[in-house]
Every structure is written in structure tokens, then in C-alpha cells.
Amino acid sequence: MKQKNPIWSAFLAAFPCTIPVLTGYAFLGMALGIYMSVAGFSVWLTLLMGLAIYAGSLEFLAVSILVAPYAPLQTFIVSLMLQARHLFYGITLLEKYKDSGWKKPYLIHAITDETFSINCTAEVPEHVDRVWFYFFTSLLDHSYWVIASIIGGVLGNLIPFNSEGLDFVMTAMFVVIMLEQWLKDDDHSSAWIGLIASVGCLMIFGPDNFLIPTMICILAALTVLRKIKTKVVGDIK
């Protein structure tokens, strides 16, 4: 009988889950690499950004920050605000990433919207080591991003077909994951809270400043929701 290597089977389980991210990151990563080289930065800086920051929206923003006058403190604050949504991901992944040993720092460093979505919703098969599965989705996604941005930086505008709209792959992925989460949950109040809070805040604060108010509204609404629920349960008892 063939011996199955647990690491290899985790890799085999993880890879298919990352294919949508591969498509999306290949496109967005290349776009970033091209953007960086057009702005006149060396591909080494693109590599450094991909390894150390590894966050699409912030890296795009970083290009415009780098061509503007030097303002490190402002850069720090803007980055904190833009990335604050990671706090939510961390809270959600606390239990899943518990007991992940030496892999934990890397798992945390490699949290992105997409990797979080996979690791938060994926149903890891019974025979597969969960931590190795999380590790491979994280590592694969990270490699796609870094490699694509380097290819973009080196080759520039050589994409042989009209790729306009390809970035929609990320939207489609989040729609599918939202739907899967919806079908899994019995209680949809949290999804509604998220939807109403983000649409409301988007209308009030505009596309560039709505994430932080949205997160505050979601936290407040979920806190109130818990109070109501425990009260109802308490009343029944």
C-alpha cells in the first residue's frame, strides 16, 4: 500500500481552494508590478513589499505614497486605518490558529481578505491536518501574489489578451463565499448587519472612508444583538 504523507495530502487539499485566488492575485499582482515599474521603482522594492507588507490595497496605495513627499507618521496612520479589518479576521481565526506551533507567526502574517476567507470557511477533510492545510493556503496565496508582482514588474505590459474586468474574480469569490456562509448559518442577522452597516456607511462616508465606521457599527450591532439574545434565553429559563 502506498504511504500517504500528511504534508502532501494537506497540500493536495489546499491547492484547489486557492485557484480563484491564483487567478485574482495573478492579475492584481501583475498590475501592481507594472504600476511600480511605471512609477520608476526597482523590482526589488516590489519583491520587498510583497514579502513584508503583502496586502493588495495598501501596496497600490503605497505607490502613490512613495511618489509623494516623505511623511512616515501619516503613512503609518493611513496604513493602520486601511488595514484595521485584519483585526476582525484575527478575532475570527483565534480558535482556528490556536495550537498551530511554529507555523503560527507565518499564518498570522499571511492573513489577507482572500486567505482569511478560505481558511475561515473551508471544510478541511477529516484525514487532513488542519494546520498544514491553513499553512499551504497561506503560503500558496502569498507566492501567487509575490511571483505575479515580480512578473508584472519585469515583463511590464505584455498581457496578451484584453484583461479588463478580470479583477472581478475577487468580487465573484466573495459573493460565493458569502453565499456559502449564508447557507451554513441558521441565523442571518449578522450577514444583514454587515450588509446594512456597509451600504449605509458607504453612502454616508464615501468609498474611501467607510470601512472603519462600518466596523464600529458592526461591533455595536453585534454587541446589542448578544444582549438581546442572552436576555431572551434568560427569560425562557
Next chain:
Amino acid sequence: MTLPQILITLAMCALATAITRFLPFLIFSSKRPTPQFVLYLGKVLPGAIFSMLVVYCLKNVTPLQYSYGLPELIAILLTAGLHLWKRQILLSIAAGTVCYMLLIQMVFVA
């Protein structure tokens, strides 16, 4: 900017990002039991987060100006409809993306 300034700027981005990623794990370390409220948040947050991420992807859609968000709406309906029908994650994503690309390249040409 000079090279050291560029590197410091990038370090600021990396530091801020690392703080947002590591903070929850540092505050609620596995040595102490995690507060009930945080465990509750960990369970209910995903529902709200995925709604937020979909809206975040669509934040630059202009429903009141051309193309009125129609390509996005059609492609999302196709993605969701196909997914409810077949439950094949990759198929739904691929079909939705190709549909969107065709729509903005051929139908709703700016």
C-alpha cells in the same frame, strides 16, 4: 524620496499591517482563556465580514451614472444563481468573471 526614506515608508506600511494582523493574537494569547464575548464575536463576525467584503469590492460602482452598476449586478446574479444551482465554487466564480468581462468589454463599453 531617497532610498532610506523609501525603506522607512515601506517599513511603516509593514509595521502598521503587522499590528493589525498580530494584535488580536497577542491580546488573546492561548495561555489565558479567551473572553466569552470575543469567542462570540469570532462566531458571528464572518457573516457580517463577508457582506462587508462584497460591498467593499463594489464600492466604486456608480448606480446613478453610466453603467448604473448593471454589469456588476448581472454578473453577481449569474454567479449567485449558478452557485445555488450547481454548488461548484470554481464554476460559479469563473462564469461570473467571464460574464463580467464580456459585459464591460462588449456591451457596456465606456
